[in-house]
Amino acid sequence: MTENTVESVRRALDLLRELNRQRVSSVRHLHHATGLPKPTIVRMLDTFAALGYVVNDRRQGGYQVTSLVRSLSAGFHGDPLVVEAARPWAIAFTRKFQWPVAVAVLDRDAVAVRFSTIPDSPVSPFHVTINNRLKLMSRALGRAYIAFCPPNERNLLLRMLAMSDDPEDEAARDRDAALTLLAMVRRAGFADRSATVEPKSSSTIAVPVMLGRKVLATVGVTYFTSAIPKAEAIARYVPLLKEMAKNIQTSVVLLEQGGAPNDGAH
Amino acid sequence: MTENTVESVRRALDLLRELNRQRVSSVRHLHHATGLPKPTIVRMLDTFAALGYVVNDRRQGGYQVTSLVRSLSAGFHGDPLVVEAARPWAIAFTRKFQWPVAVAVLDRDAVAVRFSTIPDSPVSPFHVTINNRLKLMSRALGRAYIAFCPPNERNLLLRMLAMSDDPEDEAARDRDAALTLLAMVRRAGFADRSATVEPKSSSTIAVPVMLGRKVLATVGVTYFTSAIPKAEAIARYVPLLKEMAKNIQTSVVLLEQGGAPNDGAH
DNA sequence: TGTCGTCATTCCGCCTGACGGAACGACGAC
DNA sequence: GTCGTCGTTCCGTCAGGCGGAATGACGACA
Structure with a gap:
């Protein structure tokens, strides 16, 4: 050093x-x-x-x-408001369903995990991945971002990824195939991890937290593939993730307004 | 060592x-x-x-x-839900009004600061006081707790304090005077710091975050006494603190229900 | 422009603080 | 009772961390 x-x-x-x-x-x-x-x-x-x-x-x-x-770490408070707003919802989710949740935001040509409830999860042997950058085309949290962000932003990100020599960005080099894959993700309403990347013992399902047409963050739940079949995990957790994402979105709106929930002005 | x-x-x-x-x-x-x-x-x-x-x-x-x-510190997530719920509101408050906010919860016979926006405040030379235990009878965040908690709990706390030899607990030894002081705090709707404790260059105003008759936490704002007269600070910030406490309370309720704000079922 | 005070940074001789292989203790499986 | 594995302790070794002194940077002031 x-x-x-x-x-x-x-x-x-x-x-x-x-x-x-x-x-x-x-x-x-x-x-x-x-x-x-x-x-x-x-x-x-x-x-x-x-x-x-x-x-x-x-x-x-x-x-x-x-x-x-x-x-x-008390002196560092640089997370976006959406991450702060997401924290209690993620903690409540893990308390209720046991599986750990991660919250990620865009960081150049990947998403970075800014919050994780892995330490709160009694069933999780996963490692806390704070600050880990997750690829946009292969990881659930990344795919949820690039699929649901505005088309202009998606095009820009795909151009950046096409120039990357990282194997996990290879999917971005065939632009038509990439756009087809992302269209499928949008139709499904959620993203999962590519079957080609490790670890195979677990999987992640992720959805976006939207504000208007922007993706503020992505939230995902990780589970053991041996503990619950993928189809069952999707059926059970995608609606719950979407509900949590909606709650986070509403918290962000209220925080930015400084207004109260159930405010008569609505 | x-x-x-x-x-x-x-x-x-x-x-x-x-x-x-x-x-x-x-x-x-x-x-x-x-x-x-x-x-x-x-x-x-x-x-x-x-x-x-x-x-x-x-x-x-x-x-x-x-x-x-x-x-x-990512591996530690032991804060009560109310502290997690309070975080984004406290950050938003400091962004808007510049003065730092602290969130405290009961810790035996004092309250302990579990979150502080001191690092976010551009005007604050105060030190982050995470984990500091603040006395119940002399500090604003403590007084806000003991004044607004249920009478049975207040009686128990006063008995504990009466046995303490800490000078800042001395006010609890004259039970009648203590109850009178706390009744005044309840009437005022907020607590401030005792004039007998340091530092004199700053002051704190605090209010409780209630759930039913319980005090979940107390939240307070600290300011320079030379920058704003106390009466003006009270007039300006007490309503804002109460609003923030109400928002935190609502967030806690929603988190515990897992429900959405503006839920038609209301 | 030169001087001064103060703060941040670098130098380097000294010595003790941190090191890690070996040994030992604890504990569960068989 | 034995064995394997993990956690913990021991202690001789030496190089890593130390801190006073010196130097560099910088802003205030005349």
Whole structure:
């Protein structure tokens, strides 16, 4: 890394980020994920625990972060309003249905996950994917964006993707086929993940959060393909996702107006 | 600190927490706040910057955290639903009126700040107070809680406070005087900070977020006493705080119902 | 333009703090 | 009771982190 930085601190922050990627982390998992020797990991974890950021509970299966970690990010509030508005709805969805929800916004030629309820989900072994950029043509959250955004924006995005050499953008090079695929997504009313990308053990269904003709964000639910057949997942969760997206849209409108729900002026 | 922890990591996390307490931090400020020598601070900051957590911009006046810090806390989602529901409303309030807003919930015999828009406020030199416990009889957010909660709960809290030897709990020892003070707060419809506690350069006005007869949370706005006279602050912001509290309450109801605003079933 | 004060940054000799392989303890499966 | 695996502890080693002093940058002021 760059000259004159503190290697112990780099290691500690890598470890802390990994701790935040699932609800509970074992020493074995952290060893695999970071490559650090276990004595080093335990020493770092003891340091986090002494400061209150982490607790260790063998009954829970390992180490987990505490509410104090919020003080390490409290100074950053740069998410769009739609992400803030989406948070409570996503949390409520996961509480009710157990599967984790992600909220993503456009980030250049992909969508970036800005909120995830993976840590809230009791059935999810998935990793928190905050800041992960998801491709527009292969990932559900991305496809939901590019399918439902205005045609001018879609054309621009397809031109950007056509110039990419990323294999996951390859679908954008055959423009007619891409437009046909996206038309199918619009007709279906939701997007799912391409069958050609990993992981195969799970799948994601996503819908857009619209404001007028604009896509503000996309929201998706991820589930194990072995736990529920795809057709059943679609039948059950697409209506619920659409309802949640509608609620998020309404929250955004109310927040921007500063008005009250059930306002007589409507 | 405890045996076998990593001192460099403890220092780094102290520094990172301080960086999160205001929008921009100078090396001088960080030196005063943490006691670390400046070369140590610069080396740590270079480490954070190399990893992407911090940027340095002399034009901005120093160092500030980036969106990546969210990955250091993304695994913790333990806030009550009312705090999640309150977040976007608090952010919208600060964008509109500039003064920072805090959201607090009961935490044993005090209220704890669970969300603050201090980093979003352009006029605020206040420090983010996430996790700070604020006393029930002397702080606005605390007083708003104990004044408006159900009588049984208030009696229990007053008994707990009467046994405390904290000077800020002293007002609870004269039960009749305490009840009189709290009755005045209820009549006024809002709480402010006791004139006997620091800092004197600022003040806070707070109101409860009610659900039925329960107080879910309290929300308050903090302002410079030199920038706006108290009477004017009250006249201007109390109605706005009440409106925001009402919106938060409605959001909580909708989230718990999973229903849509303007639902025809009403 | 030159000087001054203050802040940020760099240098580098020092030494102790962090390291990690080996060993040990705990625990569940068989 | 034995075994495998995971978590934890030990401790000799050495290089990583330290911080006072020096230097650079910059704005205020005459």
